Amino acid sequence: MSEFDEPLSATRRAPDQVRTKNLDRTERTLSLVGGGALLFNGLREGGVGGLLQAGMGALLAWRGASGHCRLKQATTASPLERRLQQHYGWRNLEALSRSVTIARPRSEVFQRLAEPDALVEALGGVERIEALEDGRSRWTFGAPLGKTFDLTLKREECRDDERLVWMTEDARWLPHRCTLSFADAPHGRGTELRVLLACEPPAGRVGYAAASLFGRVTGTVLIRELRRLKQYLETGEIPTAGERPAIAAQAADKDERPSAGRTSADSAASSGRPSAERTDAGQASATLANGEGTA
Numbered sequence: 001m002s003e004f005d006e007p008l009s010a011t012r013r014a015p016d017q018v019r020t021k022n023l024d025r026t027e028r029t030l031s032l033v034g035g036g037a038l039l040f041n042g043l044r045e046g047g048v049g050g051l052l053q054a055g056m057g058a059l060l061a062w063r064g065a066s067g068h069c070r071l072k073q074a075t076t077a078s079p080l081e082r083r084l085q086q087h088y089g090w091r092n093l094e095a096l097s098r099s100v101t102i103a104r105p106r107s108e109v110f111q112r113l114a115e116p117d118a119l120v121e122a123l124g125g126v127e128r129i130e131a132l133e134d135g136r137s138r139w140t141f142g143a144p145l146g147k148t149f150d151l152t153l154k155r156e157e158c159r160d161d162e163r164l165v166w167m168t169e170d171a172r173w174l175p176h177r178c179t180l181s182f183a184d185a186p187h188g189r190g191t192e193l194r195v196l197l198a199c200e201p202p203a204g205r206v207g208y209a210a211a212s213l214f215g216r217v218t219g220t221v222l223i224r225e226l227r228r229l230k231q232y233l234e235t236g237e238i239p240t241a242g243e244r245p246a247i248a249a250q251a252a253d254k255d256e257r258p259s260a261g262r263t264s265a266d267s268a269a270s271s272g273r274p275s276a277e278r279t280d281a282g283q284a285s286a287t288l289a290n291g292e293g294t295a
Helices: 025-046 046-068 069-075 079-088 106-114 117-122 206-237 243-254 263-271 276-294
Strands: 094-102 128-131 136-142 148-160 164-170 174-182 193-199
Touching: 069 094, 079 094, 079 276, 094 206, 106 164, 106 174, 106 193, 106 206, 117 206, 128 174, 136 206, 193 206
Parallel strands: none
Antiparallel strands: 094 193, 128 136, 136 148, 148 164, 164 174, 174 193
């Protein structure tokens, strides 16, 4: 089985699944009846309590009418996550997937990522990677308030130019599994790198919902790191917050143009043309010399 049989979209689910009806007929009927009763009773009682009750009834009635419940969606695993959960043998699973196209040969990209300790400068959130024995490595991540935390990863699978799999070691509370898949990009554009991150959150559906919420932040960070990795592998350079390529180009253009603070004499000197200040000074000297001669 391949984890990428059904790739996840940037929002964990395909766009047409975001607002799909996920309530059965019984759930919709109960929502409509219960919501209508709460709405009627709240309007009859009035006051602050009645308004709150009427608002809850309206939301419940809308849930039944639309057939879609965001809370249920947030606590329900996708089909791919259910398959991965069974494949990994985990009790619970939350996953996200991202991809990027790198304009380098597949073998080169694979070789670079097979030795992640050489990519520390390309990964913004990683401070240090220490290679250990038996395919293990210790990753040191930055944390708020100048703190750091370590994770030990063990390489579970390595297929040349195709697949790399890492698993957190001794992570009983929140184990993670990272799968990298390598494929030739269409039309000879390089390598398509796909990353699948999966974790086993505790506490059943509540833990899954919390992990899904946190996964939105993780997905954004992952996209940013993949873009940094792409630029590093393609150009050998990493843009920083203080110097992005567009800003650096604008600064270079600005440096090439004469600034407003330069005097006309400086501009004239650089261009080889006489300036107005030099011309005025020459005329004054000539006038003074003529006056002295007449006297």
